[in-house]
Amino acid sequence: MKKLIGVIGSSNVDKRTYELAFRVGELIAEARAVLVCGGLTGVMEAACKGAKSREGITIGILPGLSVADANIWVDYAIATGLGHGRNMVIINSAQSLVAISSGYGTLAEIAFALASGKKVYGLGTWDIKGVVVCETPEIAVSNALINT
Numbered sequence: 001m002k003k004l005i006g007v008i009g010s011s012n013v014d015k016r017t018y019e020l021a022f023r024v025g026e027l028i029a030e031a032r033a034v035l036v037c038g039g040l041t042g043v044m045e046a047a048c049k050g051a052k053s054r055e056g057i058t059i060g061i062l063p064g065l066s067v068a069d070a071n072i073w074v075d076y077a078i079a080t081g082l083g084h085g086r087n088m089v090i091i092n093s094a095q096s097l098v099a100i101s102s103g104y105g106t107l108a109e110i111a112f113a114l115a116s117g118k119k120v121y122g123l124g125t126w127d128i129k130g131v132v133v134c135e136t137p138e139i140a141v142s143n144a145l146i147n148t
Helices: 015-030 043-052 083-093 104-115 137-146
Strands: 004-009 034-037 057-062 076-079 096-100 120-123 131-133
Touching (some): 004 015, 004 043, 004 104, 004 137, 015 034, 015 043, 015 096, 015 137, 034 043, 034 083, 057 083, 083 104, 120 137
Parallel strands (some): 004 034, 004 096, 034 057, 057 076, 096 120, 120 131
16 A cells, blocks of 8 residues: 655645645655645645646545535545534545644644644644654655555
8 A cells, every 4th residue: 555645734825835746745655655635725726737747647636525626636526514523534635744834724634634643744834843844845755655
């Protein structure tokens, strides 16, 4: 079975954050792992786009009821109708997670992941106990792949 690596982060990001997420997506695909995320914009879109640029597989766990809400780089869109509750589906599906950016939604996802015993590797995100701060996308993804 392929490894599922979660990518969590804000839907509104700056250029640097978008580039970090894109690179994370590329690296997940290059490792032949599957990227699972919230399927919308920002970090999620950038990571999916990066994965697709390397012929990777992407899964988007959507908050609403329409798969049409997914960004165009999602291969498998799952409409949940759960709103923010869909974050638990992402957390429970992923074997480990890379957190990028520092929105409150990302903070909640990090908290859910840590409470569920999942490893979280951070790039420019909340510096809280349990999140392994990583300097580069390469370090974050390498750790996520090793510690699944």
